[in-house]
Amino acid sequence: MRRRYALAAYLAGAVAARVGDEMSGPALMLAGFTVTGSVAAGSTLLAGVTISAVVGGPVLGLLLDRVARPGWLLAGALGLYGGGLGLVLLGLGRVPFAAVLVLAVVIGVAGPAVAGGWTAQLPRVVPGGVSGRANALDAMTFGVASLLGPALAGGVAEGAGAAGAVVVAGVLIWVAVPVAWGLPRAPAGREAACAGFAVGVRSVLGNPALAWATFTSVGCCMAQGMLTACVPVLGERLLGGAARGAVLLSCAAGAGLVANGVLARSVVAPDVVIRLGALVQGAALALAATGRPAALVGAALLFGAGEGPQLTALFAVRHRESPDHLRGQIFTTGASVKIAGFAVGAAPAGPLAARSLSGALLLASGVAAVACVRVPVRLRVLGSGPTSGTRHSDTPDPPVV
Numbered sequence: 375m376r377r378r379y380a381l382a383a384y385l386a387g388a389v390a391a392r393v394g395d396e397m398s399g400p401a402l403m404l405a406g407f408t409v410t411g412s413v414a415a416g417s418t419l420l421a422g423v424t425i426s427a428v429v430g431g432p433v434l435g436l437l438l439d440r441v442a443r444p445g446w447l448l449a450g451a452l453g454l455y456g457g458g459l460g461l462v463l464l465g466l467g468r469v470p471f472a473a474v475l476v477l478a479v480v481i482g483v484a485g486p487a488v489a490g491g492w493t494a495q496l497p498r499v500v501p502g503g504v505s506g507r508a509n510a511l512d513a514m515t516f517g518v519a520s521l522l523g524p525a526l527a528g529g530v531a532e533g534a535g536a537a538g539a540v541v542v543a544g545v546l547i548w549v550a551v552p553v554a555w556g557l558p559r560a561p562a563g564r565e566a567a568c569a570g571f572a573v574g575v576r577s578v579l580g581n582p583a584l585a586w587a588t589f590t591s592v593g594c595c596m597a598q599g600m601l602t603a604c605v606p607v608l609g610e611r612l613l614g615g616a617a618r619g620a621v622l623l624s625c626a627a628g629a630g631l632v633a634n635g636v637l638a639r640s641v642v643a644p645d646v647v648i649r650l651g652a653l654v655q656g657a658a659l660a661l662a663a664t665g666r667p668a669a670l671v672g673a674a675l676l677f678g679a680g681e682g683p684q685l686t687a688l689f690a691v692r693h694r695e696s697p698d699h700l701r702g703q704i705f706t707t708g709a710s711v712k713i714a715g716f717a718v719g720a721a722p723a724g725p726l727a728a729r730s731l732s733g734a735l736l737l738a739s740g741v742a743a744v745a746c747v748r749v750p751v752r753l754r755v756l757g758s759g760p761t762s763g764t765r766h767s768d769t770p771d772p773p774v775v
């Protein structure tokens with residue numbers, strides 16, 4: 375009963391934090407667009423709050439693997455992230471945009487706490503090994519967040535303005551703070567984490583399964599960032615309002631949840647699901663580029679059908695390949711490069727969408743398609759390899775298909 379309660383509390387906190395996180399991106403983009411009147415400003419603000427995750431992830435992961443109470447560190451990171459959103463909102467239109475952008479970059483350092491930092495604690499909530507059910511439930515919190523976050527952002531923005539949407543996002547992230555504070559302690563006898571901030575990167579790149587799963591997921595995140603930057607323009611041109619574009623992201627999330635439920639008992643290797651998901655997302659983005667409202671809704675549903683199972687499969691690969699003493703670094707490093715990939719995709723997509731919406735969507739489709747290509751070459755990184763400790767000796771290499 376205690377274990378079930380702990381998992382329920384973990385999932386409730388994950389949903390609150392992740393709904394707030396998923397809401398914050400569209401809300402910030404709409405706030406930037408509303409205050410400045412520029413699509414480029416909105417996408418730049420979104421890129422700013424996500425790009426710094428590439429630094430925040432490895433640093434946060436190293437600290438999570440070293441401290442006795444990782445939940446306390448997560449609580450502080452979540453508090454910084456939620457409060458920082460309010461500061462960005464206060465600065466918009468009152469101080470130079472460059473200063474607001476710098477603040478967004480600073481608070482974005484805490485972003486990986488919501489994704490990788492939280493999921494890395496799951497084995498301590500359900501000791502004895504993460505079951506497929508627990509992994510799927512954790513991954514589905516992202517689907518729920520992706521479903522509710524953009525819809526809440528659009529709905530609150532319609533009723534209370536984009537500023538109100540940013541405030542609600544920050545409050546939801548704060549709701550998760552006490553849950554993070556109460557997460558279990560790290561085991562007393564665990565192996566000490568390796569020194570240096572680069573260990574997470576070496577651990578990921580030195581493991582073929584982790585490296586290719588990360589490569590594919592980052593490529594898909596770049597495409598997702600491009601799609602998200604196009605959402606206000608899609609809403610304004612095809613759906614009758616910029617805020618209504620966020621509904622497309624909720625449609626995708628709903629399809630992802632359904633696809634996860636249908637494929638819950640699938641025997642397909644997670645490494646294969648990751649790559650097939652990239653192919654499906656590329657096809658969906660190409661369909662969206664046709665510019666017809668009906669095709670746009672279909673594209674959003676197809677996109678989610680590829681994204682949802684891909685995320686569940688990605689978590690399965692990470693749990694399978696990560697030793698406990700490096701789990702925080704591997705999960706937060708993976709989350710940070712994904713978030714950074716999202717930012718790299720979102721930054722140029724806003725200006726490109728203002729010039730050619732179909733061109734931006736076709737480019738995103740190409741990025742997702744390239745991400746599913748795998749060359750059967752084993753990666754080696756200086757300082758990593760068989761002794762890095764990131765591969766279980768009894769786990770075979772994933773099939774190359």
